[in-house]
Amino acid sequence: MTTLRDLLTRQREYGVLALLLLTLAVVGAINPAFLKIGNLRDMLVQDAPVVIVACGMTLVVVLGEIDISVGSQMALLATVLGLLTSPSHAHWPVATAVAAALGLGTLLGLINGLLVTFGRMPSIIVTLGMLTVLRGVSLALLNGQDITDLPVGLRVFGIGTFLGLPISLCTALVVVGLTVALARETPLGRRIYAAGSNPEAARLAGLPTPRLKLFAFTLTGFLTAVATIVHQTQFSVIQAGVGQGFELLVVTAVVVGGTSISGGRGTILGSFLSALMLGMVGSMLIFLRLGVSATYWERAIQGAFILVAVLADHLARQRRPRREAAP
């Protein structure tokens, strides 16, 4: 028998969704501008990169791993994309440059995956190293310059629309749809969850856990490239410092969305919803018009929000009897 309470605690998505709707309702009641379609669309557009990368990250975390290098990956990819397309640099055709960026993202993810699986290194260390190295490489490539002459053909990805919806938003929704389908409706997806749920049993069932991990990391790299292409092209300038702290946003979204850091449990929908919710916290504070000094408390409120969300879920999970009890 599924009660409402059961639903809220068992499927974290619903809990996050409830919180999301509640926040929307409260802030909307105070400032109706918050609920205007335009604002909702803009918020979704801004959350798009986190959502896109969180789709891949969810699978990585489900497998009991983590990737904290996505922010630096994004920096490198944006730099490369800018250098390749800018008329004053390589001036490649946009299509070629975009393909190259996608290829590079995939390669970066693959390298992470290879170091984790065949290098037998803990993923947090691999990606901590990559976080540092890739940041350095992108700074060296950019060499202190801004790339200010991005061709219009590239910026279309960031500011163009498709069927009236911003391209980045469409991409995010497509990525969510595809990865949800991947996770739920394909053998690969189910195997990823199985391998994360019980590695020993996965071994006995003959699941190729290293290859699954390789796939998840590579997918994350690829999706980071996708996110870079649809997000960084929103701006006319590519500067040093792109993607700083992005990894924390993504990991937080995934964790608050109900994915267990020790693997096995978590849904892409949960990560998606929590990315939206966390993205809203920043905007929310502006719409509440709390004035100038409230700004200084923004980060504290965000931190408290995360702590409360995680804690509430944790306690709900603990209180629920783990097994059916005999009378």
Added chain:
Amino acid sequence: MTSTTPFVQISGLSKAYGGVPALTDVSLTIEAGDVHALMGENGAGKSTLIKCLSGVLSPSAGEVRVDGSILAPGDLRAAERAGIAALHQESTAFPHLDAVDNIFVGRELRRPGGLLDRPRMKRETQALLDRLGERIDLNRPLEELPLAQRQMVGLARALSQRSRLLIMDEPTASLSTRETEILFRIIRQLQSEGVAILYISHRLEEVFALASRVTVLRDGRLVETRPLAEITRDGLVRLMVGRELLAEEQSEDYAAQGEAILEVRHLTRAGQYHNISLDVRAGEIVGLAGLIGAGRSEVATAIFGIEPPDTGTVAIQGQVLPPGSVPAAIARGVALVPEDRQKQGLVLPLSVGSNLLLAVMKSLTTRGFRSPRKEQETVARLMQGLSVKAAGPAIAANTLSGGNQQKLSLGKWLATKPRVLILDEPTRGVDVGAKAEVYRLIRRLAREGMATLLISSDLPEILALSDRILVMRQGQIAGELARQDATEEKILALALPSGPQEALI
């Protein structure tokens, strides 16, 4: 031997872990339509054998032939293609996945286009479970299902492979009698369809009821393969243990017992155990029998302070222990040798010496500092007293054999000079020689005044050691038997659930 090629032929199979042989030169044949029992003490090499056979492990030497052709070693898919499926003893479930996924993951049914064919998988799952007479919520993750249902899902997974050789490692360990009967019916049905079954169990009656031939392993070596018709129950036991039954080694009568040391009153924890009260007196060994999942280990860990009970008290010599505090329990002289020595008993990567010191090192300090001299003495004394076979105290505990690990797990508590010793499955996975040593040790400790609570699923063990036997069923104490009039049948009668609703915890 017959002139035709046997269905499965294992020849000269050996496997060693890091130089320690687990299986040495084992050869046997399995015929189609045959139920072949594989027996032996825990640690005899059965699990290793079936892992090699099912392609989970690559053997160090030897080969497996199916229908005369060599099976690629260590290739699970090849074994599957050859029609070998295994139901492993360890928890092979994926706790976060539902029953359908658990059954089909790795061998999913697909629609054209590669997507999962969920409706068909669901139908087939339902059919399999119907065949097993099991009603399971297909939308719940397995971790939320009772143990027996999880076991049945594992069985369904093995059955779903439509294999020609089905390996079953202790399939009845946590099944009720009704479920066991269903299982037997299915095994016979499969047999009649020409499926070969390699059946591993400790329960002699099951083996005699099902199997036509039996292979006995001891210490990783093949002892004998024989038709069951040619062997008696005692004969089989002799083959397994290598000598007369230990249960016959009854000890002398006990001296008059002392005061009650351990007093447990109305211990209750929702969903695990209910209103447990028991006493253990000085010098007394109280057996705690029951099926797996009856709540015995949970009671033990509650007494020890690992998981506090919801209500109820534990008192040592009249002084009530604070609930949920292991250090307090230890300070009052309680020791628990837990059931899972690898996960609970020992810190395997640490050295033998460190493991022996873990529980006691605090009391070996002088003004807060460790004293190498005292520690060395303690370790040396314990290792000698327990006759642990290890190259030295500095060697890592995970290099030891199961029996020696168990001795460590027990021995580390002796240094704390406990007054109450709780033993949870103290001889699981222990070889025959070590088992006898453990029995002697338990008896000796009791003679010296130890109050012992012995949890065991091994009925002969309970009968051989206990002065008094408590039987748990579904989280409650179902009855008490005095030593003189306890028999396996009486214990089982108390332990087995009676009602139609048989869900165990």
Added chain:
Amino acid sequence: MRNNARSLLLLLLLLAAALLVGCGKHTESPTASSTAASGGKQITVCLLPKKKGLAYFTSCADGAQQAAKELGDVNLIYDGPTDGAPEKAASLIETWTLKGADAICVSPNDPSVLAPAMKAARAKGAHVLTWDADGQPDSRDYFVNQATSEQIGGALVDAMAKDLGGAQPTGKVAIVTATLTAANQNEWIAMMKERLKKYPQMQLVAIKPCNEDQSVAFQVTQDLMKAYPDLKGVFGISSVSFPGAAEAVKQAGKTGQVLVTGLSTPNAMKAYVQDGTVKSVILWNTQDLGYLTVYAAEALATGKLKPGATTFKAGRLGEKKIQGDNILLGNILVFTKDNIGKYDF
């Protein structure tokens, strides 16, 4: 265990030996390096930006490099923390002091954090200048002053007032700053608030950090426009927040309705100035700033520039005025549609 300890001991000995080798080399090397130095009487000038990697500072460094080339005796080192952390900047000053730098030119990200290191450098004989932003007066010899905080803050507010038009410019304005803790920005904001008193009808409704991330600047500006529908102007007071804010206004189709102004290099803002989203960009000639800084540093190190001087000659910039301990670069530049095409940095 014992064996292990012994091998470690052995390696420690090796390490000591290596150190000895290093020190041994050290005794010979001064001769080698001094010959190289005495040949051209090289002067080491270190140029520290607030945050390395920003185009603004890179273009300053370009000017500095020009100066070094012209002067011929300057060995220019340009380095700084890529994350803009003040403590790392302070560490670099200490490292340079130790290396025997003749002049250290600091753009202090946080004057109070850097002051002890700058004072220590002066105590050890290095000449310390500040450029781009001033430090604590007793922590440096001179400030190469392109503009004071007061001037910058004033210029920003004045530009906005002018762009809004009218004798009494009216409307709500917001500031998008770099980070909440960025000392420079905070000082500018203080000065801006001061200047805003001149325009009582201009109301500052929000100060938001972008955490040095263009996309945050973009999002914050978007939100501000919606939360304050009558918002009239946005200040982007860092080279990261300015283009982000302008892009947000442009994409919202509010070009002309919401004015953006701020500090940035002209190249990054050209497109916005041309399409009218931005009417004025406040800055100074960055290359000249770097150029002047190196000239001043060299003059100071060689003794050409002595305390009390009122002018000094800075290459192609000609005579530059000195006011007290401020070397004045010149005026703040306001880039508009009319003149922005002439600048390329």
Added chain:
Amino acid sequence: MKLPRGLPGRQELVLLGLLIGLLLLAGRLAPDFLTARAQIELSTHVWELALLALPMTLIILTAGIDLSVGSTMALCAVVFGLTFHAGWPVALDAALALAVGAAAGALNGVFVAFVRVHPLIVTLATLAAYRGIAEGISLGVPYSGFPPSFAFLGQGSVGGIPVPGLLFLVALAAVAVIVKFTPLGLTLSAIGYNETASRFSGLAVTRIKLWLYTGSGLTAGVAALLFAARRNTAKADIGTGMELDVITAVVLGGTSIFGGRGTLLGTVLGVLLIHETREFVSWEWSRDELNLIVTGSLLLVSVLADSLLSPKKR
């Protein structure tokens, strides 16, 4: 098989090799870098990192992690600055800052040890929260003007050794003695390898974890005071990114991120290697971006080497 598996030492030897290599290179390229004076001066850049690496080693040894140390530093510094500016005596301000650090650490500890939330998640949240509180109560303003007696803590030296260095050496010695000669060292390893078995052995897992995280917070408080004394400034942005530096140094030192394995000697070597590498790259090449590439690669290469050299897991 000469080296028993899991033996701490292999990684330390690798590090020592790298360190010697680096110093030899430095000796060739920049002999001035290796002088005692330069080394002592430059050492002032590392003491906070070194101090924080001590509790972090112990925490990682128990298979935990503390991402909040940098933010805790900021919080403590701001509390110190704020109370100082309120006119309270310096000693009281410092004590308050330390108390706040310990309390922040204890809060982490409560979540980790009692509520049993994964430490990565707890400290990820407090990473944001603590810095947020620091920003909130200070409004981003720097506090300075501390008296010379306080500055001595960060800038002074005794017998040629900087005061923070002495403080670190004392702390190192104390922790080393505790780990080596009291039951705590073995206890931490046991918890890291197998927390369940440790609980079953009667080790006070919960209490120890609580103390470890509290200690980490307290150390962050000390580091904040050292920073404030050395730079004469207390501000909400100090210690940004510090947690990653500290973790890098500890992991580089051979402590397993999965817990159980690790030594203080390794951590000291890891800190030393990171420090010398950074300083030398700055000294010789003056390119901060190069520093990122080199230190990141160092971490990757040394851990990869360690993993490839270690006997294969089954």
